[in-house]
Amino acid sequence: MDWTNPYVNAGLKLIGINVAFVVVLMIVAYTVLAERRILAFIQGRLGPNRVGPGGVLQPFADLLKFILKEEIVPDKATKLVYFLAPIIAITAALMTIIVYPFGPVVTIPFTDISFPLVIARFDIALLYVLGITSIGVYGIALAGWSSNSKYSLMGALRAAAQMISYELSLGLSLVGVVLMSGTLDLYGIVEQQSGWFGLNWNIIYQPLGFIIYLISAIAETNRVPFDLPEAETELVAGFHTEYSALKFALFFMAEYVNMFTVSVLATTLFLGGFNGPGVAQFPWLGVVYFLGKIVFFLFLYIWLRGTLPRFRFDQLMNFGWRFLLPVAILNVVLTATVMFFFS
Amino acid sequence: MITGLLFILFAGMAIGCAISVVVQRNPLYGAISLIGVFIALAALYLTLAAPFIAAVQVIVYAGAIMVLVVFVIMLLNVEEEVNRPLRLRALVPIGIVLAALLAGEAAFILYFVGASVSETINAAASNVGSTSSIGTGLFTEYLLPFEVTSALILMAIVGAMSLARRDRMATPTAAITGGDSTPGALAAPINLRIAGEGANAEFSTEAVGRAMAQEAIRKLDAKKQRVEEE
DSSP states (O other): TTTOOEEEEEEHHHHHHHHHHHHHHHHHHHOOOOOOHHHHHHTTTOOSSSSSSGGGTTTHHHHHHHHHSOOOOOOOOOOHHHHHHHHHHHHHHHHGGGGGOOOOEOOOOOOEEEEEEOOOOOOTHHHHHHHHHHHHHHHHHHHHHHTTHHHHHHHHHHHHHHHHHHHHHHHHHHHHHHHHHHHOHHHHHHTTTOOHHHOOOOOTTTTHHHHHHHHHHHHTTTOTTTTTGGHHHHHHGGGGGGGGGHHHHHHHHHHHHHHHHHHHHHHHHHHOOOOOTTTTTTTTHHHHHHHHHHHHHHHHHHHHHHHHHOOOOOHHHHHIIIHHHHHHHHHHHHHHHHHHHHH | OOHHHHHHHHHHHHHHHHHHHHHOSSHHHHHHHHHHHHHHHHHHHHHTTTTTHHHIIIIIIIIIHHOOOOOOHSSSSSHHHHSSOOOTTTTHHHHHHHHHHHHHHHIIIIIHHHHHHHHHHTTTTTTTTTTHHHHHHHTTTTTHHHHHHHHHHHHHHHHHHHHHHHHHSSSSSHHHHHGGOOOGGHHHHHHHHHHSTTTTOOOOHHHHHHHHHHHHHHHHHHHHHHHHOO
């Protein structure tokens, strides 16, 4: 078979996209279950454990329930935008899958077919992820506006303000890594971290950038302690108050896919991606390292949710603009200065 | 062949969305259409081998500026806008004339300039749109225009801030609240709504509450005084 033929190549990419899609959605489904079980453990409860052994089939039961629930559309909602909003949210969340570097160049066992475990490599992969995720804000903003409910609108306004504010610190925290690597291609950035038996990670050179990125990423995904857009005690459920059945599920999935995306970025940019001891000898080990690091970040998210209280809105804005942004700029200046004099 | 199909698809999307921006009476639909225009333009840049420009187009225009526009529209009463009769009808014929002029210019370029340009593009197509070449160009050959543009944008930001804050400077809040409150205190409730923009306004709940209470007392006193005078 001719691998360089554009049509064969496009077919392979389609297969890759479908496989990655299923993998990401399965991880998302089990993140939800893990979140419920771990939160229950933290709070001294049991959590869902009835569907299947230990509750492992719970995500599928939930999905079935979401599909079969009655769909309630508010009478005065702006229908077109109301239907469009969850589609924008989930599409923007899932479109980033194509640049995830899942693993190094691997060979399928017993054949000599080998390829890198990434769907698309291109010059601007990092900017692509940032651009697509910034489109995701519209899903939330339009959902809140079109529902014609004060809780939804307040949630949407908060979400939009928060995501614009923290996007700046998030972008600036990545500039340090980009300065060091000299490329925006995620796969290329991961490859550069393969020294020292796969432990030459960017976090060693960019500890400040990593911390800023982690905080901004949690704020970007609207998770505890930055979950003001859906603060239950004030806003019922925030921007998705008026959504039910599968549309609610789409927002829910979009949130978890976004968590996955920022975990992928943290892993690839700061924690060496698929690199680790032994990857050079056994390439498939890279996939294990990659997913293991992501599971660590997802656990961190759940852990934070179980332990931290919520910010007040003025604290959130003060923290973002008066502390995080200046520190992020300082990090860029420091990195640039050091790069200028020592390389 | 595929490039041509993509061009027709995205150019059609851009034109359709652009017409929708003008025709829509609902400002939010207009804004959403404008986002469509920006995304279609980004796709066209991609087919023209300028991925960096495409990404920046999406991040800056679709992802940041339009979010702010949508944000402001969300706070408006859209129903009122939809039902309001069209103002300044004289602008319609002027608009049609300008559109005809633009179409004429485009046709002129297509038929008289187009043939000679296509060769030079092919010659330089190798790395002209890549991120590193744009960065190198910006900071070496085009450094002066780049810096001047930065200064211009900075001036625009400072100007917008000073315009937005001018009324509040004039209010006697600072005099009333004494030294423990900044002039921005009254603005804080507004800033909470358009949060993020007026970053250095005072956000402390206590100061906001005190300022608002004092402002209310002041107004009440003024009203009482007026009533007594009458």
